[in-house]
Amino acid sequence: MSWSPLSDLGVPLPLVAAPMAGGPSSPELVAAMNGAGALGMVAGGYLSPDALAERIAAARATGAPFGVNLFVPGPPLDAASRAAVDRYGSALAADLEALGAELGAVPEHDEDAYEDKLALLLEDPVPLVTTTFALPAADDVSRLRRAGTQVWVTVTTPGEARAAEEAGANALVVQGPRAGGHSGTWDPHRTITEESTATVLRTVALATSLPLIAAGGVDGPEAVRELRAAGATAAAVGTLLLRTVEAGTSAIHRASLADPRFTTTRVTRAFTGRPARALHSRFVEDHDDEAPTAYPVVHHLTKPLRTAAAAQGDAERVHLWAGTGFRAAREVPAATVIEELARDL
Numbered sequence: 001m002s003w004s005p006l007s008d009l010g011v012p013l014p015l016v017a018a019p020m021a022g023g024p025s026s027p028e029l030v031a032a033m034n035g036a037g038a039l040g041m042v043a044g045g046y047l048s049p050d051a052l053a054e055r056i057a058a059a060r061a062t063g064a065p066f067g068v069n070l071f072v073p074g075p076p077l078d079a080a081s082r083a084a085v086d087r088y089g090s091a092l093a094a095d096l097e098a099l100g101a102e103l104g105a106v107p108e109h110d111e112d113a114y115e116d117k118l119a120l121l122l123e124d125p126v127p128l129v130t131t132t133f134a135l136p137a138a139d140d141v142s143r144l145r146r147a148g149t150q151v152w153v154t155v156t157t158p159g160e161a162r163a164a165e166e167a168g169a170n171a172l173v174v175q176g177p178r179a180g181g182h183s184g185t186w187d188p189h190r191t192i193t194e195e196s197t198a199t200v201l202r203t204v205a206l207a208t209s210l211p212l213i214a215a216g217g218v219d220g221p222e223a224v225r226e227l228r229a230a231g232a233t234a235a236a237v238g239t240l241l242l243r244t245v246e247a248g249t250s251a252i253h254r255a256s257l258a259d260p261r262f263t264t265t266r267v268t269r270a271f272t273g274r275p276a277r278a279l280h281s282r283f284v285e286d287h288d289d290e291a292p293t294a295y296p297v298v299h300h301l302t303k304p305l306r307t308a309a310a311a312q313g314d315a316e317r318v319h320l321w322a323g324t325g326f327r328a329a330r331e332v333p334a335a336t337v338i339e340e341l342a343r344d345l
């Protein structure tokens with residue numbers, strides 16, 4: 001039998017709780033996933049290294065294997081993109097006025113403390129590190145592996161898969177366009193098309209012999225079976241967990257996922273400057289076509305606006321990340337979601 005990354009970690013089920021930074025992947029959700037026999041993931045994005053260390057300690061206390069996800073930083077913005085960000089700021093004037101909010105301060109460059117988080121993970125190794133947004137340096141991959149850590153790299157195309165294999169990844173997370181939240185694409189200018197995760201998985205499988213974990217649009221056990229039939233060694237699920245009891249999802253995000261006024265999702269750069277799938281709200285409708293591709297600068301620019309909108313209960317202006325399967329997300333214990341997905345596996 002071929003090597004399996006989840007069996008190697010000691011995870012009983014071929015199911016992964018997709019990392020969801022910004023709140024949803026709470027320590028309680030990680031513990032619930034581990035307790036249910038799925039792989040719990042600590043979402044390291046946006047956390048300070050100290051906060052990440054605390055999350056790691058909490059995950060370790062479950063006694064089960066777990067992973068840590070990191071955002072790999074891209075290059076700093078060029079002058080033209082900075083000018084586009086300034087223009088975008090002006091285009092948000094009416095929204096800011098409606099909320100009584102101001103534009104956020106934009107840092108020169110923000111690498112999400114990637115190097116410090118990496119140093120932490122090398123000093124105090126965890127069972128698994130997964131990455132998204134860009135290719136991690138081959139040297140970093142090999143240092144993590146030498147520390148006894150498995151490394152999975154998120155890819156969205158066959159080309160990314162080949163490069164990640166060359167960089168020494170143990171396995172690949174293949175994220176399809178139907179996934180909720182940010183696309184892991186290494187080229188944020190790329191148009192994110194609408195094909196199924198199974199289709200992306202099959203094309204990636206032709207480019208690599210690494211084990212593949214499929215993510216994007218899972219809305220029930222049938223979707224898991226389809227992805228496994230298409231060659232996935234496991235399926236990762238994000239949106240389905242957003243309304244679970246243990247998730248740290250904000251109240252407005254939870255309510256919006258069940259609000260009949262939101263009927264579709266759309267990939268947009270309007271909130272952060274990187275393509276991300278969200279509920280199709282007024283803000284997305286108004287600003288998607290003028291938003292520059294400039295992550296994380298646009299994330300910082302719109303942050304006070306989004307925070308004010310959430311505080312005022314204005315769901316139309318909050319980044320409501322959601323995959324295409326959002327209608328199937330229910331307010332139940334997270335273990336119930338896993339039990340249902342594992343049925344007939």
Ligand SMILES: Cc1cc2nc3c(=O)[nH]c(=O)nc-3n(C[C@H](O)[C@H](O)[C@H](O)COP(=O)(O)O)c2cc1C
Pocket residue numbers: 018019020021022024043044045069131132154175178179180181182184215216217218236237238239240321322323324325
């Ligand atoms: C709220 C939210 C936050 C996310 N944050 C991250 C993250 O921090 N790192 C990451 O690699 N992927 C992130 N993703 C993507 C998920 O890991 C995963 O690819 C996606 O949820 C799978 O598709 P699904 O939502 O249709 O299940 C996020 C997704 C959502 C919905």
